[in-house]
Amino acid sequence: MEKLPLRVLACGDVEGRLETLFGRVRAIQSKSGRFDMLLCVGDFFSSTSDAEWAEYRSGAKKGRRGLFSGTSGLQIAYLSGTESQDEPTPAYSFSSKDVTELKSSLLSTLNFKGVDILLTSPWPRDVESFANSPGEIDTKKCGSTLISDLAASLKPRYHFAALEKAYYERLPYRNHTVLQETPQHVTRFIALAEVGNTSKKKYLYAFSIIPMSLMDPAELVKQPQDVTENPYRKLRKGTQKTKVLGCAEEETACQFFFDLKKHQGKKRSSDGKDRGSTQTKQAKKPSQPTGPCWFCLASPEVEKHLVVSIGTHCYLALAKGGLLPDHVLILPIGHYQSVVDLSSEVMEEVTKYKSALKEFFRSKGKRYVLFERNYKSQHLQLQVIPVPLDYSSEDIKECFITQAQEQQIELLEIPEHSDITQVVHPGTPYFYVELDTGEKLFHRIRGSFPLQFGRAVLASGALLALPQRSDWRSCTASRPEEEAQASAFRRDFQPFDFA
Template sequence: SYRAVSRRLACGDVEGRLEAIFGRVRAIQAKSGRFDMLLCVGNFFSSTSEAEWAEYRTGAKKAPIPTYVLGANSPDTLSYFPDVSGCELAENITYLGRRGVYSGCSGLQIAYLSGTEAQQQPEPAHCFSTKDVAELKTSLLATPNFRGVDILLTSPWPRDVGTFANSTGEVDTKKCGSRLVADLAASLKPRYHFAALEKTYYERLPYRNHMVLQETPQHVTRFIALADVGNTSKKKYLYAFSIVPMSSMDPAELVKQPQDVTENPYRKLRKEAPKSKAPLSAEEEPACQFFFDLNKHQGRKRPSEGKERGDSQPKQAKKPPQPTGPCWFCLASPEVEKHLVVSIGTH
């Protein structure tokens, strides 16, 4: 319904430039009408933002829009976030927390993960670990009929997001970004994924969350990286969008595929994940993403099959995956894509 549409703003690294971002938001709202919230990814504070922040913290100034921010990405801004689980920092400015899901009254689901990927154990306070990502995934994937989240907020880019995509400019996504964020995005299937930290703007072509002809069509994901607020290169740091919560949408409308949709950039990464230093647990292996019961069933049967065959026998070759959806090229199918048929032969 019309009422379910919400208008959001997302912005990149504010780095303490509160007057700049809130001034811009005021100007946009004066021109285009009210937005429901501002979502900030990347560094909201910098080590030198104390004077400007004090005016908001004390209430001398107020944010013009409900503003939701991610936590610290470096040790020198940790002190701005007194409660690790999330809290109000000032009127209209809320720290979401270390990780979790925020659901507003509109029904919109916003998953978030604060910090950068830990490179050591135990992880520093401004970093997230494999465990953080696994727990966030588990909490959502366990919900009945989980199809994905509306929005995912992370500070780092996901590793390999540039695969099958339009150019990412100077950012090499094979080396830059977080593997854990890529794994999270692949599992949570957000409709929008916002990130920052690279000081550039990049709007990726939308990508699929299903394998064509093998899985039921699902909604696409749009990844958008935003630049830092007030950057001198005039790179885009504020993104306005309207969104209807997934829960309120007609399923057919939700899964419509835009013409410029690409393959999922994370498939290869997820296939390699079990070989990496921090393997995913059995429940989180990519193959289980859609076929939980199928894999559990196989898991129980394997030992007995092994006994019957005898360990000396070579393993049977895996059969290629069978399509689970309707065949788009069968002329008897009501879903036949006739415009893709070039000619019909007999044999």
């Protein structure tokens, strides 16, 4: 039997303009046929309250929160009023307790997958993250974090709100973590303006919906092309157990650090006891290249005119055919294949260069993205590419994850307390991204891998919009041009160069 969709109208702040609203609804139905229901969010009554509304205002009657389940199977969750910190909470407001109780009553339901519709008056805080702009509305200042938390938990297919006198239809967002969780349905957030507004902003939204309980599961979880990351991802992370990539979730119990004043030449553990060198990470000797290496500093193949800084164990050089003029590489002076192979001394200096580059790029209104491809490469190259500070770390991670998903690449986030050396053993092929915030993404390469992936993501329209420069071979410059770029970088970087 064919499942007929329900035809629904959603409306923004009515503010007592009932004749205007119903006149508009009658006009729509005369042209498009009858709708099954009309849902209203925001301020419904006018400022001149009548006796019936007074009973709700006084608390004699309440309608603060709940779940409406229609005979069709449609489930509509609602939370009335605006957020309040007062106790007891006024009848026309809600508190964190209301949100907690509404979540508990629904999430405890067997096999809860979400609700069809969520109705709230305020917008959820940060709803525009990863998505199209709502214009003049700043969602980092308006709206409610309690609503964000509620939406993240209830996973509505449609979420309607009002109060800001603006129309905003956000791009649909996903309710699962790509490649880590089973695909789920998307959420569409729509904010509506006030009825009869003079600016002619949209206050009525028409849509058709089949209750999720009646839908084919594969059809329900189909992802539209314009789907984005979940804007409340940080909230979801706070309620979920961090997934660690095959390593222990606890931090190592004994962390080592140098105490140069009291224990020269030794390392001391966090419990204050001396440890012999046999218990620390053994210093590794660089392996020998199997043939000519373009990056061993002592090699005649190195293009030394691109070198901009030389430390004790590492050096910096401009990338040949760089994506940008200040695209730089962090390289070990000796021959190491990957970060996982580095000795503690070399790794310490890599970290110092990262810190110096972070300060340098921040002084220019930029942040860096670093990536390593330990696949079909002989010598470790940490590619460091600046992007404008306008791009948040969440924007950048979303861009990498989305483009990885398109190419069936499993790109996972490494928990903050973990390091890549805890995730993969020496000799294992991998791709690795690190932001200047310390956030990291990782892919273990098990088959083939696109050699230009990291660079192509950064060159894409979602970030630097330089697709014509995604391959270094099409970006090579003459030697005089390279020398001029290296000289300029060396001069600008000098105040930040510890070496």
